[in-house]
Amino acid sequence: KNEVEQSPQNLTAQEGEFITINCSYSVGISALHWLQQHPGGGIVSLFMLSSGKKKHGRLIATINIQEKHSSLHITASHPRDSAVYICAVPREVGSNYKLTFGKGTLLTVNP
């Protein structure tokens, strides 16, 4: 069964700073998800990636399948980026739809 560790648990930054959130997992997978959850709001899927790097606006996600590690970067952070960021991976080999989730990283970006 896959175990997911996210770090840091909490992160406070000043507007404009470069942000990195890390995710490590224990069992080899074919893809990993990054999700965003605003306070009191729903969850938005940011990325699903299986190799290399993906970029969307100021967000960049990278994954190293061999090292079982992924990072989410935010460039030129803004207060509206304040949210909980969650990574998710398949819970076990062969159960691609049965995701296990990290506990999330609470990001606060101050103006």
Added chain:
Amino acid sequence: GAGVSQSPSNKVTEKGKDVELRCDPISGHTALYWYRQSLGQGLEFLIYFQGNSAPDKSGLPSDRFSAERTGGSVSTLTIQRTQQEDSAVYLCASSPGQILSGSPLHFGNGTRLTVT
């Protein structure tokens, strides 16, 4: 509709009562998932429907929980004889196909269930 719709958005019920939570996925999405997010806990998988296949119920925490999906569209999650530990936000998501076929997940805003 434009997105995944869940109802009610909030539900307060007394311990021992039954509750039904509804999810209306995005039209045409064949895959539907239910997750639960308890206070201070991460998200946990409950059940998965894919097309006409038998659902994967392996995440349901007890036999008081059941779910069905009628006509491959709307899904209802039923909790019988609710307990206080059932209090959580219940989230539904849908995707056009299986996740790792490249289909992204689309989440609803959830139903916040409080059992008093």
